[in-house]
Amino acid sequence: MYSPPINIDDLIHQSEENHLYFKLIEQTNKDFALANEVIDIPLDVFPLHFKECIQEKVYKLIQNKFAEYLNLLYIIDVSENEIKKLDGSDISELSEQVTFLILKREWQKVWFRNKF
Template sequence: MSNSIVFTPPVTTDGLLSEAEKEDLYLKLIEQINKDFNFANEAIDLPLTIQPEELKSELHEKIYRLIQYKFAEYLNLLYIVDVPEDQVKKLDGSDIAELSKQVAFLVLKREWMKVWFRNKY
């Protein structure tokens, strides 16, 4: 009998953020987001006191601006965060606002996965 821990990513942004809070990893999630955005030279500088709704909004806004005005930097960010390319390709890019919201969720999900695994292992 193995002791394998299965990571099941939340299916919504709100679900993900509430799970991060529940597991006391919300601050680590913010730190991870700040770290990866800085590494991609696209600082987002989220304060550790940021509320989940604000975090969601800031992330969405930042990704929207990157898609709109700095596409190469946007692609670099996705690479650094390690968002699976196939997941991004499945998204409908016809509405930039909707696309950036979905990409923000993929970024959050990947960052959450990093934080969650680091905490478990």
């Protein structure tokens, strides 16, 4: 049964436990490429570095390429309602929260594709 992750550590743990960590990286790379924001994360990346790569990219997009950031969220299909709930006063904090929402959505896709 699918249980939504409560944080990034939980999400990574679930992906590893289900032997889908590599699929999560592949899906993330694919969706970033579809949004023309190639991130190219290697499959052998450690979970902490995986999260940091995405967060750094999100931070740069928010700061320098906001339209592309919105397009990325659209391509990945991150919930607009969840994004609206976030406090945007601290870009660093915002990028961390958005990274979790992105990975949560990517994990849903991978999990459902594997299950059904």
